[in-house]
Amino acid sequence: MRIVFYSASTSAHSNSSTKTTYQPFRADTWDEMDRLYPDCEFVVAGPLNGSYIFDVADGEICKKPEKVKYVLLESGMSAEDTAELIAQQKPDIAVAIASGAVPFDWVPIKTALIAEELQKRGIATIANNTLVSVAAFDKWRSNIMFRSFVKAAKGIYIHHELFLAEKKNPGVSINVYKEYVFYRIKEMNFPVIVKDTLGAGSIGVEVMNSYEEVESFLNSDRNNSDIMVEELIQGEQFGTEIHGVEGRYSVLPPIAFSVTKEGITDPLSSVKFGPVTDPSYHFEKVQEELLNMAQSLKFEGTVQVDLVYRAGEWYIIEINPRWSGMTTTTAAMEGRNPLSIFVDSILGTDKNYSMKRNLKYALNFKMKARSQEDLIRLYGNPHVDYIMQLETSVAGMEKINYCEVVISTDQEKEDILNILNELEEEFPGLVSDDVKANAGELVAKYQ
Known part of the structure; x- marks a missing residue:
């Protein structure tokens, strides 16, 4: 099976003001996909800027996989032209990887339009549709849309x-x-x-x-x-993701978010920990409601959902029909390559990731930006699953300069804190006091 993964940019210009660094390198992630799915042939198509699929430095791809083919798309290409170039790769199926963007989070709309163009050419796709993408882009439309399924503010x-x-x-x-x-x-x-x-x-x-x-x-x-x-729904904050396609969805148990005393998430002290499976939260009810939403709106691939729990009630706050800041964390919980989320949606899997027995404990924390050498050394720890560092010089966006680290364990939840302490010993100053405090509080509180 020939699978083309594609991304898109909503900028007509190369973005030299933002730098994103990954561990593992994206090239290594694609090589792993080639090994995991020997019966599949992968092609990766996208622009240099505004996507999560290439390793880019100084405006060029700095590392390439051994067997997976890369196809570069021009920034700002129309949906029609993009679809035509993807179609030239003769895919059996095309998979959209929509990423976040600022100031407008509208890349999913572009990848949905590309999917429509591909479908006109008889090419099957895995992509969230334009209805979902436009509604999620407009916060008021999404508020109306999802309150039909889950309680909202x-x-x-x-x-x-x-x-x-x-x-x-x-x-x-x-x-x-x-x-x-x-x-x-x-x-x-x-x-x-x-x-x-x-x-x-x-x-x-x-x-x-x-x-x-x-x-x-x-x-x-x-x-x-x-x-x-x-x-403002003042309560415990959570997030989850919905993975799969119609008829084969996993609605993951929630991940708990740390918040400040004002009840909001701080960019550098924020911690995410999960899965939370404490039966007293009765998450199975909202799981069923989210599954109904996924089936009704025909989600495809991955959709991120923000939730709040207050006084025995679950409230939905926001949905993002794209690769989100939680995708690598949920993939670490699942113990699989994040790109496998999409391929397993196509091929099927015997694992239902809605169930705790198929999940590990994972912790997502942030720190200040580090050198490339530090990131490579840090990823050498066997419990570190993913690292993503974002640096930007865009005026007013300095707050998003950070490095995000995901660790996991298949042992007891307390082992997460042991791993965090080990990393601090090896890299003094890596883990801030606020992160350690927030991690300790979440691990102690949630089962």
Whole structure:
């Protein structure tokens, strides 16, 4: 079977301001796929920038696999032209690997359009469809979409032009829409989150503690786009991923997130630990609801879901129909190459990763950026599964400069802390005090 993995960029220019480094190298990951699936032939197609599929340094691919073919696509190519180049590789099936992007998380829309073009040419695909991709891109649409399946926070969408209608239209003397907006906000429980409906990476997200604070913001010059105001569900934060295709889904048990005292995730002290299988959380109920969502919306490949648990209730916060910051963590829990998620979706697997017996314990933590030599040495530890380092010089995005490390164990959960201590001994200063504290708290709290 000839399988083409493809990615896309939504930028027409090479992005020299962002550098991403991986361990294992992506080339080594593709070589492992070649060994794992000897009956499959792999081709990898994508642009140099804005994708998770190549090892890139100084604007060039710095390491290539031995047998897997690479096909470079120009940045910013149309869906039609991209599909034509992929079709020239004569795939039996094409698999989309959509990655995150800032300031707009809309790469899944592009890979979905490419999939539509491929399907027109009679080529089978594994890709989340445009309905899911567009709805997930727009936070208000996704709020409406997923509240049909899982409980969600109360919120309101505020159309910017309508909210300011009386300022731009002399015929409007009383703005009924604005009256409606304030009426609904008064009904909310505070604090609330105020955010752009289309932003990515928590850019511009603000927590406001009173109606007066929201009112002042909406009436100020800072209100310059469509936004949504949503109740902040203050509870325990989790994430999960849904892997597979229609008829063959795994909804993984949740991974617990550490948060600050304000109830948000800090870029450098954040820790993720899982799986959480404590029966008192009754996750099987939301697992069933997410499975129903996956079947109804026809998810394909991988979809990440953010959840909050409060007072015996599960709430869905956000979905991302793409390769996410959790994908390598869930793959470490599953004990498989993250790219196997897609190939096993095609070929089938006898393992149901919704079940704890098929999972290991994994911990995801962040640290400050390190040298390439340090990353290679760190990956030499047998318990370190994945490392991803992101560095950017984009103004205002400095907060996303970090190195993410995933470790796992098939022993008891406490072994995760032993591994963390071993890494700290070998690399003094690698693990911050906040990370150690957050990891200890999560491991102690969750079964």
